[in-house]
Amino acid sequence: MFAPYAGNPTNLIPVPLCRPRLLLVTDSPERRRRLLGRIDLSRFEVTCADSLMQLRHRLRRPYDAVLMDVSSGQLLPMLNAVRNSEANFRTSLLVESSARDGDPSLAGVLPTYRAMPCTYDDMMRLVARPADPPSLTRLQRGVL
Numbered sequence: 001m002f003a004p005y006a007g008n009p010t011n012l013i014p015v016p017l018c019r020p021r022l023l024l025v026t027d028s029p030e031r032r033r034r035l036l037g038r039i040d041l042s043r044f045e046v047t048c049a050d051s052l053m054q055l056r057h058r059l060r061r062p063y064d065a066v067l068m069d070v071s072s073g074q075l076l077p078m079l080n081a082v083r084n085s086e087a088n089f090r091t092s093l094l095v096e097s098s099a100r101d102g103d104p105s106l107a108g109v110l111p112t113y114r115a116m117p118c119t120y121d122d123m124m125r126l127v128a129r130p131a132d133p134p135s136l137t138r139l140q141r142g143v144l
Contacts, residue, residue: 019045020064022127023088025055025078027070031096035067038124052077059085067123068115069096072103079113094118094126 022044026032032048039046047063049055055078066082068075075095083089095110097117110117118126 019043021045021047021062023058023063023066024048025066025068025070025082026050027074031069034120035069035123038120040128044127052081055081056085059088062087063091065092065094065127067094067096067127072106075106076109079109079115083113092116094123096120096123 020043022039024032024035024039024046026035026048027050029050032050036046036048047058047061049058052074059081066088068078068082070078079093079095082091082093093113093115095115095117096119097110098119109115116126
């Protein structure tokens with residue numbers, strides 16, 4: 001769909017038909033509120049999953065990015081669910097990891113699942129970065 005550019009009605013610019021979809025995966029209402037409070041909800045369609053069962057149900061639909069902040073005990077099953085999802089096995093996966101940096105049991109886990117360890121600030125910078133020029137294809141734009 002195209003809309004006329006205000007300065008010159010003959011130049012058309014693309015109008016997005018939908019907002020990027022984000023899936024927030026948390027196992028704590030406090031973490032969910034913290035993430036939701038930092039996302040511009042007018043720019044994104046946001047869905048939340050609070051348990052592994054909810055996550056599996058939500059993963060039937062494709063997302064542009066998955067933001068995950070879960071306890072160490074829930075991390076592996078949830079990473080596995082995302083990467084085994086047919087609709088999301090290539091989706092960008094950002095994992096809040098500042099609290100888990102010293103956990104030796106998780107060494108090598110995030111690279112195995114192609115997940116990017118992030119702080120909350122890193123997550124928000126990656127998600128909220130300006131849109132790429134419409135002339136670039138999805139592959140040219142990169143991960144997000």
